[in-house]
Amino acid sequence: MKKMILFLCFLLVAVMxxxxxxxxxxxxxxxxxxxxSKKMRLTVTLTREExxxxxxxMTSGFDLGFFKRGTWVTVRPSSWVNHxxxxxxxxxxxxxxxxxxxxxxFIYERTSSGGKAWEVDNFPGEIPEYVREKLxxxx
Numbered sequence: 685m686k687k688m689i690l691f692l693c694f695l696l697v698a699v700m701x702x703x704x705x706x707x708x709x710x711x712x713x714x715x716x717x718x719x720x721s722k723k724m725r726l727t728v729t730l731t732r733e734e735x736x737x738x739x740x741x742m743t744s745g746f747d748l749g750f751f752k753r754g755t756w757v758t759v760r761p762s763s764w765v766n767h768x769x770x771x772x773x774x775x776x777x778x779x780x781x782x783x784x785x786x787x788x789x790f791i792y793e794r795t796s797s798g799g800k801a802w803e804v805d806n807f808p809g810e811i812p813e814y815v816r817e818k819l820x821x822x823x
Contacts, residue, residue, distance in 0.1 A: 712773045722747060724778040724794060736766040739780050739792045741799050757798050761790050773814050781815045
C-alpha cells in the first residue's frame with residue numbers, strides 16, 4: 685500500500701511538472717528585474733548598472749526552478765544603459781527583444797548551437813506586434 689501511495693505521489697508530481705513547465709507567467713518586462721521563460725530556456729535581467737541587460741540562454745541541460753544543471757551562454761550588449769520607457773519581450777519563437785528606452789533595440793535569437801544577436805535595423809524577420817507598438821510610441 686505504501687508503495688502504491690508513493691507511486692501515485694510521484695506520478696502526480698511528474699504530471700504537474702510536464703503540464704506547468706510550459707506555462708509562462710508573463711512574456712514582457714518594463715521594470716528592473718528578471719524575466720524567465722522556461723519554455724524558451726531564457727533568463728533576461730534588467731539592471732540600473734551598466735551593462736543594464738543580460739540575456740542567459742540554456743544550451744543544454746535542465747532547469748526545474750529549484751534545481752538546474754546545464755550549460756548557459758550569457759550575452760551582455762556593451763554599453764547598454766536603460767532609460768525611461770525600456771522594455772523586454774520574449775516571443776514564442778525564442779527571441780528576446782530589448783529596447784533601452786532611447787535609441788537601441790537588441791534582439792537575441794536562440795539557435796540549436798546557442799544563439800545570435802541582432803540590432804533591430806539588421807533583423808531579417810518579422811517584428812512582433814507588441815514590439816512594433818512599443819517602438820512606434822518611442823519614435
